[in-house]
Amino acid sequence: MSDIQVSEQDGVARVVFDMAGEKVNKFTAGLMHELRQVIDELATRALKAAVFVSAKPDVFIAGADIKEILGIRSVADAKSKALAGQECFTRLAHLPFPTIAVVDGACMGGGCEFVLACTYRVATDADKVLIGLPEVQLGIIPGWGGTQRLPRLIGYPQAMDLILAGKPVNGPKALKLGLVDACVARAFLPDELPVFVGKILSPGGRAAVMAKRERAFGERMLQSAVLRPLLFSKAESMLRAKTKGLMKAPHVALDVMRRTAGMTLEAGMGVEADEFAQLAPTWDSKCLVDCFFAGEALKKDAGSGLDLRAHDAPVKAAGVLGAGVMGGGIAWLFAHTGIDVRLKDIGWDAVAKGYHTVDEYNRQLVKIRKLKEGDAAVRMQRVSGTLDWSGFQAVDVVVEAVVEDLNIKRKVLAECEQHVREDCILATNTSSLSVTAMGEALRRPANFVGMHFFNPVNRMPLVEVVAGTQSSPHAVAAIANLCRRLGKTAVVVKDCPGFLVNRILLPYMNEAARMLQEGGDLETIDKVIEGFGMPMGPFVLTDEVGIDVGHKVAKILHQGYGDRMQVAEVLASVHETFKLLGAKGGVGFYVHDRKSGKRTYNRDIEQAVAGVQGDLNLTPRPMGEAEIIERCLLTMVNESARCIEEGVVAKPLFLDLAMVMGTGFPPQRGGPLHYADSLGLAAVVASLNRLAAAHGQRFAPCELLKTMAAKDERFFPEHAGLATPAAA
Numbered sequence: 001m002s003d004i005q006v007s008e009q010d011g012v013a014r015v016v017f018d019m020a021g022e023k024v025n026k027f028t029a030g031l032m033h034e035l036r037q038v039i040d041e042l043a044t045r046a047l048k049a050a051v052f053v054s055a056k057p058d059v060f061i062a063g064a065d066i067k068e069i070l071g072i073r074s075v076a077d078a079k080s081k082a083l084a085g086q087e088c089f090t091r092l093a094h095l096p097f098p099t100i101a102v103v104d105g106a107c108m109g110g111g112c113e114f115v116l117a118c119t120y121r122v123a124t125d126a127d128k129v130l131i132g133l134p135e136v137q138l139g140i141i142p143g144w145g146g147t148q149r150l151p152r153l154i155g156y157p158q159a160m161d162l163i164l165a166g167k168p169v170n171g172p173k174a175l176k177l178g179l180v181d182a183c184v185a186r187a188f189l190p191d192e193l194p195v196f197v198g199k200i201l202s203p204g205g206r207a208a209v210m211a212k213r214e215r216a217f218g219e220r221m222l223q224s225a226v227l228r229p230l231l232f233s234k235a236e237s238m239l240r241a242k243t244k245g246l247m248k249a250p251h252v253a254l255d256v257m258r259r260t261a262g263m264t265l266e267a268g269m270g271v272e273a274d275e276f277a278q279l280a281p282t283w284d285s286k287c288l289v290d291c292f293f294a295g296e297a298l299k300k301d302a303g304s305g306l307d308l309r310a311h312d313a314p315v316k317a318a319g320v321l322g323a324g325v326m327g328g329g330i331a332w333l334f335a336h337t338g339i340d341v342r343l344k345d346i347g348w349d350a351v352a353k354g355y356h357t358v359d360e361y362n363r364q365l366v367k368i369r370k371l372k373e374g375d376a377a378v379r380m381q382r383v384s385g386t387l388d389w390s391g392f393q394a395v396d397v398v399v400e401a402v403v404e405d406l407n408i409k410r411k412v413l414a415e416c417e418q419h420v421r422e423d424c425i426l427a428t429n430t431s432s433l434s435v436t437a438m439g440e441a442l443r444r445p446a447n448f449v450g451m452h453f454f455n456p457v458n459r460m461p462l463v464e465v466v467a468g469t470q471s472s473p474h475a476v477a478a479i480a481n482l483c484r485r486l487g488k489t490a491v492v493v494k495d496c497p498g499f500l501v502n503r504i505l506l507p508y509m510n511e512a513a514r515m516l517q518e519g520g521d522l523e524t525i526d527k528v529i530e531g532f533g534m535p536m537g538p539f540v541l542t543d544e545v546g547i548d549v550g551h552k553v554a555k556i557l558h559q560g561y562g563d564r565m566q567v568a569e570v571l572a573s574v575h576e577t578f579k580l581l582g583a584k585g586g587v588g589f590y591v592h593d594r595k596s597g598k599r600t601y602n603r604d605i606e607q608a609v610a611g612v613q614g615d616l617n618l619t620p621r622p623m624g625e626a627e628i629i630e631r632c633l634l635t636m637v638n639e640s641a642r643c644i645e646e647g648v649v650a651k652p653l654f655l656d657l658a659m660v661m662g663t664g665f666p667p668q669r670g671g672p673l674h675y676a677d678s679l680g681l682a683a684v685v686a687s688l689n690r691l692a693a694a695h696g697q698r699f700a701p702c703e704l705l706k707t708m709a710a711k712d713e714r715f716f717p718e719h720a721g722l723a724t725p726a727a728a
Contacts, residue, residue, distance in 0.1 A: 002020075002034065003017065003018060003019045003020055003025075003030070003031050003034055004016065004017055004018070004031070004034050004035060004038050005018060005055075006038060006041075006042070008045075008047070010048075011046070011047055011048035011049075012047065012048055012049045012050070012051060012197060013042055013045070013047050013049070013050040013051065014050075014051050014053065015038060015042075015050055015051065015052045015053070016053055016054070016055050017031075017052070017053070017054045017055065017056070017060070017061060018054070018055035018056065019031060019056075022056075023056070023059075024056055024059045024062040024106070025054055025056055025059060025060070025061045025062060025111075026061065026062045026063060026064065026065050026110075027061060027063065027064045027065060027085070027110040027111070027114075028065040028068065029065075029068060032084065032085065032088055035088060036088050036091065039088070039091045039092050039095065040091070042095060043091075043095055043096065047097050048097060048201055049097050049098045049099065049100060049197060049200070049201060050095065050097065050098075050099045050100070051099075051100045051102060051193070051197065052099065052100065052101045052102065052114075052115075052118065053102045053104075054102075054104065054105060056105065057105070058104075058105040058106065058126070058128035059105040059106045059128075060101070060102075060103045060104065060105050060106060060107040060111055060115075061106075061107060061108075061110065061111030061114060062106050062108055062109075062111060063108040063109030063110045063111050063112075063134075064085075064109055064110035064144075066138070066289060066292060066293070068081070069138065069140065069280065069285075069289060070286065070289045070290075070293075070718075072280045072281050073281055073721075073722070074281055075277045075278060075280075075281060076277075077281075078143075078276060078277035078278075078279075078280035078281055079273055079274065079276070079277035081143070081280075082143035082144065082272070082273035082276045082277060083273050085110065085113070085143065085144035085145075086143075086144050086145055086269050086272075086273060088144075089113060089114060089116075089117035089144055089145055090117070090145075090269075092114070092117045092118065093117045093118075093119075098119040098120060098200055098201075098206070099118040099119045099120070100118060100119065100120045100121070100122060100196070100197060100200070101114070101115035101118040101120070101121045101122070102122050102123075102189070102193060103115060103121060103122070103123040103124070103129060103131060103171070103180065104123070104124045104126060104128075104129065104186060104189065105126070105128045105129060106128060106129075106130050107129070107130065107131045107132075108130065108131070108132055108133075108134055108168060109132075109133060109134060109135055109142070109146075110144055112131055112132060112133050112142075112146065112150075113133070113142060113144040113145050113146045113149070114144075115131070116145065116146065116149040116150060116153060117145060117149065119200075120181045120196075120200060120209065121174075121179065121180040121181055122180060122181065122182045122183075122184065122192075122193060122196055123171035123174050123175065123180040123182070123183050123184075124171055124183065124184055124185065124186040124189055125170075125171045125172055125183055125184070125185055125186060126171070126186040127170075129170050129171040129174075130168035130169070130170060131168055131169055131170075131171075131174050131179060131180070132162055132166065132167060132168025132169060133146045133150065133162055133163050133166065134166035134167075134168065135163075135166065135249070135253075136163065136164065136165075136166045136247070136249040136250045136253055137166040137288065137292075138249075138285060138288050138289050138292060139248070139249050139279060139282060139284045139285030139286075139287070139288040139289070139668060140249055140276055140279045140280050140285055141163075141249055141252055141253040141256060141272065141275060141276055141279060142163065142253070142272070142276075143272060143273060143276030143277075143280075145265075145269055145272070146163065146272075147159075147163060147253060147256045147257055147260070147268070147272045148260060148265055148268040148269050148272060149265070150162065150163065150179075151257060151261075152265070153178060153179065153213070154177050154178045154179055155178075155215055156228070156231060156232075156257065156261070157231065158177050158178075159257070160235050160254065160257070163250075163253050163257070164235070164239055164250045164253060164254060165250075166250075171183040178212070178213055178215075181196075181209050181212065181213075182196055225262065228261055232254065232257075232258045232261075235254055236251075236254060239251060239254060244530070244531075244533075246533045246666060246668065247284075247668055248279065248282075248284060248668075249279055249284075249285075252275050252278075252279060255275075256268075256271055256272055256275050259271055260272070281722070282722075282723075283678060283719070283722055283723065283724045283725055284668040284669075284725070286670075286719050286722060287667065287668055287669060287670030287671075287674050288667055288668060288670075290653060290656070290670055290674065290716070291656070291657055291660055291667050291670065291671075293653070294651075294653045294654055294656065294657035295489055295657060297653070297654070298489050298490065298491055298654060298657070299484065299489070301480070302465060302477075302480035302483070302484075302490040302491055302492045303491050303492045303493075303649060303650040303651065303654045304465075304467075304473075304476055304477060304480060304492040304650075305650065306473050306476065306477045306480075307477075308477050308480055308481050308484075310477070311473070311474045311477030311478050311481065312477075312478070312481045313396065313423075313425070313474075313478045313481070314396070315339055315396045315397050315482055315485070316339065316340065316396060317339065317340045317341070317342070317394050317395045317396055318334045318339050318340070318341045318342070318395055318396065318397050318398065318399065319341070319342045319343075319344065319391075319392050319395040319397070319398035319399070319416075319420070320334070320341055320342070320343050320344070320354075320398070320399050320401060321344050321345075321398060321399070321400040321401060321402055321412055321416060322344075322345060322400065322401040322402035322403075323343050323344070323345040323350045323351050323353055323354025323355075323357075323385070324350070324353070324354070324401065324402075325357060325455065325456075326401045326429055326453065326455060326457065327343065327345070327354055327399075327401035327402075327429075328343070328353065328354035328355070328356070328357025328358055329357055329361065329453070329455070329456060329457030329458060330399050330401055330429065330453060330457055331343045331354055331357075331358055331383055332357060332358040332361045332362070332379075332383075332457065332458060333453075333457055333458065333486050334382070334486070335358060335379045335380070335382040335383050336361075336379055336458075337485060337486050337487065338382075339382070340382050340384075341382060341383050341384070342384055342385075342386060342391045342392060342395060343355075343383055343384065343385045343386070344385070344386050344387065344388075344389070344392075345385075345387070346387065347387070348385070348387065351385035351386075351387070352385075354383075354385065355380075355383065355385065358379075358380060358383055359380065361458045362376040362379060362380065363376075364458070389416070389419035392416070392419045392420050393419065393420065393421060395420060395424060396423075396424060396425070397424065397425045397426075397427065397478075397479075397482060398416055398420060398424060398425075398426050398427065399427045399428075399429055399451055400412060400413055400416070400426070400427065400428045400429060401429040404430060404431065404432070404433065404549070404552060404553075406433050406434070406437060406438065409428060409430065409433065409438055410437075410438050410440075410441035411441070413426055413428065413438060413441060413442060413448070414441045414442060417442050417443060417444065422444065422447075423447070424447065425447050425448075425449070425475050425478055425479065426442070426447060426448045426449075427448070427449050427450065427451035427479055428448075428449075428450050428451065429450075429451060429452060429453055430450060430452065431452055431498075431499075431502055431549075431553060432497060432498045432499065432502055432553045432556045432557070433556065434468075434495060434497070435448070435449065435450040435466045435467075435468035435471070435495045436468040436469045436470065436495050438468075439468045439469075439470050439471070445468065445470035445471070446470055446471065446472035446474075446475060447472065447475050448468065448470075448471060448475065449465060449466060449467060449468065449471045449475050449476055449479050450464065450465065450466025450467075450468070450495065450499070451463060451464075451465060451466075451479050451482075451483075452464040452465075452466060452499060453488075454501070454662055455545075460661070460662070461487075461488055461489050461661050462488065462489055462490075462491065462501070462658060462661035462662040463483045463486075463488045463489070463490050463491075464490075464491060464493050464499050464500060464501065464658070464662075465479050465480050465483065465490050465491065465492045465493070466492075466493055466494075466495050466499055467492060467493070467494065467495060468495045469495065476492060480492060489657075489661060491649060491654050491657070491658050492649075492650070493648055493649050493658075494646070494647060494648045494649070496560070496646070496648060497556055497557050497559070497560030497561065498553065498556065498557050498560070499648070500643060500648055500649055500655065500658055500662075501658055501659065501662035501663060502553055502557075503557065503639060503643065503648070504636050504639045504640050504643065504659060504663075504672065505636075505659075505662075505663050506550070506553055506554050506557050506565070507557070507564075507565055507635045507636070507639050507698075508538060508632050508633075508635050508636045509538045509541060509542055509550060509554075510554055510565065510567065510568050510571065511568075511631050511632055511635045512525055512529075512537075512538035512539065512632055513538075513542075513568035513570050513571045514568045514570075514631075514695075515623055515627075515628065515631060515632075516539075516568075516570055516609060517568060517569060517570040517609055517612045517613060517616070517618065518618060518620065518621065518623070519613075519618070519619075519620030519621040519622060519623065520622075520623040520628065521622075521623075522539055522589060522601065522605065523601055524623075524628070525537060525538065525539065525623075525628050525632075526538065526539050526540055528625045528628045528629060529628065529629070529632060531625075532629055532633070532666070533665075533666025533668070533669060534663075534664060534665065534666065535664035536664075538632065539588075539589040539590070540589075540590065540599070542571075542582060542588065542589060543582035543583045543588035543589055543590055543592065543599075544582065544583050545582070546581060546582045546583075546584055547571070547574055547575050547580050547581055547582045547588050547589075548575060548581055548582075550571070550582075551567065551571055551572065551575040551576075554567045554568075554571065555567055563697070563698070564697065564698035564700075565698070566698075569612045569615070569616065570608055570609055570612045573608045573611060573612055574588070574589070574605065574608050577608070577611075578604070578607075578608055580602075583599075587602060587604075588602065589601075589602055589605055590602055630687060630691070631691065631695070631699075633672070633675065634684065634687055634688055634691065634699070635698075635699070636659075636672045637672045637673070637675065637676045637684060637705075638688060638699070638701060638702055638705065640655055640656075640659070640671075640672040640673055640676075641673070641676070641701075641702050641704045641705045642702045642704070643655060644673070644704060644715075645702055645703065645704040652673045652715040652716065653716075655671065655672070655673060656670055656671020656672065656673050656674055657671065658671075659671045659672055670716075673715040673716070674715070674716060676705075676715065677714045677715050677716055677719065677724070678724035678725060679724075681705060681708050681709040681712075681713065681714065682709045682712070684701070684705060684709070685701045685705050685706055685709040688700065688701040688705070689701065
């Protein structure tokens, strides 16, 4: 069956993309082959124009088939694919009549490059319209002409914004940038499109449209041969500050635009194809593509194996227990997504703080023009506060976010259960306590699950959905569905101390503290870990999380897993003896200036370190970069493998994405298990055995790692044979 249908009326061809058996159109090898045939056939007709549209709702062309990108294994294969796509779109651009792309949905990557090769572009104002070149997020660059045609159309500054960040724009924004020639209301598209086509076919019509693409004098000067080097130098500085030089693709994309400025289109596309070909087979790209596929898979079932559609309980109203920073953030999230929310605490001062958090998050969006003042006011109206249980009979779900104490949570949840409907789902935002133990205090434990948000709620994309032993599949699936509605990525995990992310993260933070008390330099440890790609070092992270919170969770993990997670003595000392809280208290491992946002090393920590060294009779010794990375990262790897071994999460792919989303683990490294594969599991086991001999049995490799290493297996066998980067 054909994926492209062509019809003609009054000399205007209508070309419809409609891939058979697919929800979206995407440029597979098969569709590209058919498109070439269609273009060649159109070239033989005496046409006035050709209009390209999609039959898929909310999608024009989603982009190239990412599975085919994942399958690229060599530079030669990558270049062949790039040149084939460029050649097809060049044929489109050279048709002897005007072509019009009509974008009424997602138009990403190769789809965007296709419309750039058309003569004109018309978009609608529909919410689903997104036009962009997100390739750098997959570790590659646009390879079908995007780095060449986009700057020629909208200028280098705007093109850099789109290509280097990989962020799409909607219809109105695309019109403002000059990316499209018209933006019309979706409802009026059937009427407005013929008018636009008639205009460009009328005398002087094409010139009028083209005149709108003329850029202002100042912008033309900025892109002149004289000022262009300054433009690219500034862009390079900003990009390096953002990526720290760790993400290769954006820098390559910028370099391609710099090198090809002033070249002919044909010569520029040759450079683009060469550089695309160098990136596509790399380990970084495969890791980023795996992250993409993991996210898409989690959208379907959150790793639960359940049919989420069969448990899609509508949520019109919600309750939140506890109006602290987390509770206020959760209340904001509900209101932000159109859900009325009842915020309960034990005093009006506390409720007021919850309101303040909601307003603060709204203010942030207003400031960056992502939210209008009127919309912010509407969202505030969706939040109501209370000290009693009034209004809770009407809610569909309640999220508990009170103090992290098992007995208090059990008491609050048991009381709540008496004031909600029998079908109401209760969820706890605990970060480490047993969901099953909490459920034992309830009459309906089947309706109770964990719903662990990460702080800050408005920015962190991950939610752990924790299935207790009595949590029903319906409750688990309903909460996973709710996460999706809230714009979050949900991952279903097993109920165990620390669940998934904190169980892996806390030992890493604890190991950094052990290195500090052994003589390691605090600032050096943070700097080395940031150099590896983590968004912040372990001590900055400890301060941001809160030393008290980190210490409490570390103790819970110690109780759950024994000596391998014994709390580092210096962490206990800083919390229990020196009473430091971290960033929220202004002082922790660093001194935090709230006004400037700057932090400086807290030299008082040296007193805590010296005390621990004296108590343990430790002789301080310097530590090199290799040891810092090895001890911190292999601690993560070992615990990650244990989580797979124990079935805490369904797949290694989901674990790695959770660590990328929940901790900022560098996505170009894929996650702890991808990182283990890059080192080789035999090398990982050997290093862990060596560390265990030197530092204790907490480093002893788990059985799964030993078994897989002995069999020369990998967590991601599909990437066997790929060249991998060095460990650091």
